Structure formats: C-alpha cells, structure tokens
Amino acid sequence: KIFAAAALLVHDRVRPGDRVSGRGGEFRLGGRVLKDDDVLPSLTLADAIRVSSNIAIAQFVQRLKPAEQFSMLRDFGLGSLTGVEYPSESPGRLRRPAEWSKTSSVSLAIGYELAVTPLQVAAAYGAIANDGVLLSPTLVREIRNPEGEIIYRHRPEPVRRVVPPAIARQLRALLRSVVEKGTGSGATLAHFELAAKT
Numbered sequence: 001k002i003f004a005a006a007a008l009l010v011h012d013r014v015r016p017g018d019r020v021s022g023r024g025g026e027f028r029l030g031g032r033v034l035k036d037d038d039v040l041p042s043l044t045l046a047d048a049i050r051v052s053s054n055i056a057i058a059q060f061v062q063r064l065k066p067a068e069q070f071s072m073l074r075d076f077g078l079g080s081l082t083g084v085e086y087p088s089e090s091p092g093r094l095r096r097p098a099e100w101s102k103t104s105s106v107s108l109a110i111g112y113e114l115a116v117t118p119l120q121v122a123a124a125y126g127a128i129a130n131d132g133v134l135l136s137p138t139l140v141r142e143i144r145n146p147e148g149e150i151i152y153r154h155r156p157e158p159v160r161r162v163v164p165p166a167i168a169r170q171l172r173a174l175l176r177s178v179v180e181k182g183t184g185s186g187a188t189l190a191h192f193e194l195a196a197k198t
Helices: 002-011 046-051 054-061 066-075 104-109 116-127 165-181
Strands: 026-029 031-037 133-135 142-144 150-153 158-161
Touching: 002 046, 002 104, 002 116, 026 054, 031 054, 031 165, 046 116, 046 165, 054 104, 066 104, 116 133, 116 150, 133 150, 158 165
Parallel strands: none
Antiparallel strands: 026 031, 133 158, 142 150
16 A cells, blocks of 8 residues: 555655545455445545555555556565575566556555565565665675674665655654554554554
C-alpha cells in the first residue's frame, strides 16, 4: 500500500482531504470481494495506510495509469536484482502492465500478483527512510583483521532517486501513523519513533 501511496503522491492524484467510501467494509471488484477489518464510512489516503484498508487503496489506485504504478514499484527495486554480494539472488516477480488483468493494479496495491525478497522490501523501505534515495544493499558492513583494524567498510552507493524528499517525508508520516494510532500500535516504543506497515 505504501508504494501505491508513493505513486499517487508523486503523480499528484490525491490531495490530503480526498476521501473514498468505506463501502460498509465490503467492495466487490471483478468477481471477488475485498473486505476491511476496520470499517470506516469514508477514508483519506492517510486513513487507508493507517488502518490498512484494502477497500480504500483499491479505489485510490484506480486513479493511476498502469505504467505509473509499475514504474514506481520498479523504481523501489521490486522485481529486479538488488546486486547484493550473494550467489543466486532472486529478482522476484513483477509483471509488466501488458500482462496485467483488469484487477492487477488493485491486487498489486494490496500486495498480491508479485513476489519480492525480504532484501528488496528492506531496501525499498530504506529508500523512504533515506529521503527517497534507493541505496544498493549489502550483507557485509565491514571486515576487520585479527587485530581489530577495519580492512574493508561498505560505502552506501545510491542506485537512484525514487521519490522527492518532500514525498518521502509524507510517506514516513503515513507509516508513523500506523504505529501511533493504527494497525501497528502494538509496536509502539517509549523512547523511539517508529514507522512501519503491518
């Protein structure tokens, strides 16, 4: 959902006060029914992220062109190799829009019809934390010799800017709301500010 939100914000398809219907907690779409646990009469994009509303994000994401949604997912590194120093890394799976069905955009926005690795997800969220810049991940931060001296230290390398800093700040605020008053409130810590998605 956060990557759909990123595309909506980057392409200026949603305003803070824009609302969609909660549809009573059930939304029929292409022969299937989407359901929400937290039923609200209407939701903003912030509400959709905070309570993880499938119904709201399904309606919002229909404002995007398939190419816009696909490009945002790909820019965050989903469906492609990260380049990490590890044999047999999987690129995951992200089909091109020409292969999508009528409901693929909604499915992708709620986490279906794609396969990702934990490292891809970590790098993508890292881009949000890093003001919108995707960094090349590594599994080795540093190597020390027997005397404890550092003989190698990984230097983070930017891959690309995914979203502008202002959009990254908005995305972090959305993710903070999940922990502060949403579906991730059980993860709240007293002395640390957390941003997360359930």
